[in-house]
Amino acid sequence: MEANPEGKVPCVKFDGKWTPDSDVITQILEEKYPEPSLVTPPEYSSVGSNIFSSFVKFLKSKDASDGSEQALVDELKALEDHLKEHGPYVNGENVSAVDLSLAPKLYHLVVALGHFKEWSIPKDLTYVNSYVELLFARESFLKTKPEKKEYVIAGWAPKVNG
DSSP, X not given: OOSOTTOOSOOEEETTEEEOOHHHHHHHHHHHOOSSOOOOOGGGTTTTTTHHHHHHHHHHOOOTTSSHHHHHHHHHHHHHHXXXXXXXXXXXXXXXXXXXXXXXXXXXXXXXXXXXXXXXXXXXXXXXXXXXXXXXXXXXXXXXXXXXXXXHHHHHHHHHHO
8 A cells, every 4th residue: 555555456666666557567577678578469469358357247246147157258268269379378489468467367267256156267268277277387476476365355255245
């Protein structure tokens, strides 16, 4: 809260100034450390961009027939198709900004839906499941993910139960 009174994360201090926006953070990191490049080609920059909003809608849904689960599965299938053709990462062999943006969102999806809905990514989405394993095994992810799954669950509880 000291770094960002709105409580937004991630938040990184560059040259004495706090920056709370992940896209801006990625851009600054790319400028300061151009190798290896994390730039996602424009044609892939929107891959997976609707997964998080679909996840939130399904998580909050109290109506099993509202289509929110299928909407999420459809978004995950679109990611599956992309990874099947271009994987293992969105931009092929090298991790890029879009992967680093999706990793925490997918982590919240896995943890929260597993806890609140006993739901998991369908097993037949083999490329997505492999992608999730690959992202969650990255050293950068392991060092920055929430210390305990309970923290993620506690963060979503008011939105699910409220």
